[in-house]
Amino acid sequence: MVDPKSVTEMVAQRRPPDLRRGALGWLHANLFNTPLNGAVTVVTVALLAVLLWPALQWAVLQADWVGDTRAACSGEGACWVFISARFESIVYGFYPETQRWRVNLVFVLLALLIAWLIMPRLPAKRWVGLFALVGFPVLAFFLLVGGSFGLEHVPTRRWGGVMLTLTIAVVGIVGSLPIGVVLALGRRSQMPLVRGFCVVFIEFWRGVPLITVLFMASVMLPLFVPTQVEFDKLLRALVGIMFFWSAYMAEVVRGGLQAIPSGQEEAAKAMGMGYWQRMGLIVLPQALKLVIPGIVNTFIALFKDTSLVLIIGLFDLLAIIRAGLTDSEWLGFATEGYVFAALVFWVFCFSMSRYSQHLERRLHTGHRH
Amino acid sequence: MNQAKAARDDSPMIEITGLNKWYGDFHVLRDIDLTVARGERIVICGPSGSGKSTLIRCINHLEEHQEGRIVVNGVPMTRDVKRIEQIRRNVGMVFQHFNLFPHLSVLENCCIAQTWVQKKPRAKAERTAREILERVQIADQAHKYPGQLSGGQQQRVAIARALCMQPEVMLFDEPTSALDPEMIKEVLDVMIELARDGMTMLCVTHEMGFAKTVADRVIFMDQGQIIEQAPPETFFNHPKSERTQLFLSQILGH
Numbered sequence: 001m002v003d004p005k006s007v008t009e010m011v012a013q014r015r016p017p018d019l020r021r022g023a024l025g026w027l028h029a030n031l032f033n034t035p036l037n038g039a040v041t042v043v044t045v046a047l048l049a050v051l052l053w054p055a056l057q058w059a060v061l062q063a064d065w066v067g068d069t070r071a072a073c074s075g076e077g078a079c080w081v082f083i084s085a086r087f088e089s090i091v092y093g094f095y096p097e098t099q100r101w102r103v104n105l106v107f108v109l110l111a112l113l114i115a116w117l118i119m120p121r122l123p124a125k126r127w128v129g130l131f132a133l134v135g136f137p138v139l140a141f142f143l144l145v146g147g148s149f150g151l152e153h154v155p156t157r158r159w160g161g162v163m164l165t166l167t168i169a170v171v172g173i174v175g176s177l178p179i180g181v182v183l184a185l186g187r188r189s190q191m192p193l194v195r196g197f198c199v200v201f202i203e204f205w206r207g208v209p210l211i212t213v214l215f216m217a218s219v220m221l222p223l224f225v226p227t228q229v230e231f232d233k234l235l236r237a238l239v240g241i242m243f244f245w246s247a248y249m250a251e252v253v254r255g256g257l258q259a260i261p262s263g264q265e266e267a268a269k270a271m272g273m274g275y276w277q278r279m280g281l282i283v284l285p286q287a288l289k290l291v292i293p294g295i296v297n298t299f300i301a302l303f304k305d306t307s308l309v310l311i312i313g314l315f316d317l318l319a320i321i322r323a324g325l326t327d328s329e330w331l332g333f334a335t336e337g338y339v340f341a342a343l344v345f346w347v348f349c350f351s352m353s354r355y356s357q358h359l360e361r362r363l364h365t366g367h368r369h
Numbered sequence: 370m371n372q373a374k375a376a377r378d379d380s381p382m383i384e385i386t387g388l389n390k391w392y393g394d395f396h397v398l399r400d401i402d403l404t405v406a407r408g409e410r411i412v413i414c415g416p417s418g419s420g421k422s423t424l425i426r427c428i429n430h431l432e433e434h435q436e437g438r439i440v441v442n443g444v445p446m447t448r449d450v451k452r453i454e455q456i457r458r459n460v461g462m463v464f465q466h467f468n469l470f471p472h473l474s475v476l477e478n479c480c481i482a483q484t485w486v487q488k489k490p491r492a493k494a495e496r497t498a499r500e501i502l503e504r505v506q507i508a509d510q511a512h513k514y515p516g517q518l519s520g521g522q523q524q525r526v527a528i529a530r531a532l533c534m535q536p537e538v539m540l541f542d543e544p545t546s547a548l549d550p551e552m553i554k555e556v557l558d559v560m561i562e563l564a565r566d567g568m569t570m571l572c573v574t575h576e577m578g579f580a581k582t583v584a585d586r587v588i589f590m591d592q593g594q595i596i597e598q599a600p601p602e603t604f605f606n607h608p609k610s611e612r613t614q615l616f617l618s619q620i621l622g623h
Contacts, residue, residue: 022579060491093399132605165611181584256620260472261468263464263466263468265470266431267462267464267468267469267470267527268466268482269429269457269462270429270431270457270460270462270531271457271458271462271482271530271534272455272457272458272482272486273454273482273485273486274456277485277486280479281485282470282481285472286470286471286472289472315469358533363472365471365472365515365516365517366514366516366517367512
């Protein structure tokens, strides 16, 4: 079937045909390519308009934005005055007004550190990262708790709102990842004692609901330890949350470790690398990159579940908004409160999700296992 | 001092006596005795499953043996981790599937063990890496990631990575078996070059042309045993055992 004539001239290289068609072409190809699809498109758009228009009217067009008392609410749309009037307490909880600059300082520092770490162009990542993990928590602790360096002591029961939510989320995230990594490595260890401990730890914390963990930490633990020893309630909750999520994290990381071919470790061994070098330089960087979606998924779940601390009487963002709903002067603004809380949670979670997608693309080196 | 060094140079590079290994009940290596002199180039061949890869993987303890004694460069192998790592620093290895680190650039692949295992300063490690990448003719790819290179290029990087540690002996575990045919030559050329420079080499391969060109000794293994060993001339022209003859007729027959 093949023409026996041999090729005497190379076919010249050509540009690929241009298949882009502009906005109209795109519409035609994707939304109106058959009469049925055209009809579906029209119906969908109509439905969206019917559903979204009232929501938009309520939330934006007919909403009340300015004022500082209930009198500013016209009742036609949402009354965001409810949020703006309580904004201070939503952010700071019951933190003393004169001391709120300390919270602001911690917020600004945190934002700067995160910005520095996620912008690829800025230098000295290693030192900034080290400061973020070691120096910053200590600094934030002394700033927020006070009681030394001439700062007034602010007990943690006066913390609340966004500030408390972020504290729990950041401590949870920063604590659970390294503990999870260590547990994942331990579960794959050759040493039966280490492996056994990690398996029991992971299975225990994973098998218990977070609410139970929080209850145990706040109600039952004080019954078992002598009364002289007093742990802060927030601290107990933080430790519980950290252990709980590190168990999940361990399983996510273990999934990544198992996906790395054994040849990688063998090559590292063959060059005389020790266990921690093999793990830290070769296996973990690849494994963690592989499970970024799973890690961020866990972070997002952790972030949202910080709102469960309201059952042990800590006033996080959601709890403080709920508390505001019972204010006799502001009865009947539950929708605004919950919508605002949802929006704040969504902004944080969506940012994490977007950043993780960006990170995956940036770390891709043209290799697939 | 000089005398001591001379004595050391006379001592064998690798000494294996009475080596036995089992996978579960399966006896993979049976009574292996093998002495490799300094600068000697050995090619190990044999049918698949004959234990040839397992044998060279025992030399740097990627596989643990149950019986017998292995001495590498004067250091007897024990189960002690520090001892094993000491031996591994003198033994370079090249794998069938390259096993380059995909998250590191070619240059990093070559520097990482130098800086972390040998504790060399970064600049010095990089200089060594670039010299050796030059030697395997791949210096222009130093900034790329392994995933962006062809198989032949990756295997040359893998050889360079092992050489960067300045090993006394190099182990090759079927280095060309995973390569497309047109890439085999570029890897073999590098290995021939290395052999000419006097490197002690143990090479598991089916490239009989390579064996004829550089090997001092060809070893034939079957069912976990060394069946025959001879210089390539004798090995290819006058194989003694029947099994060797059969094997050679199978791989050279077409």
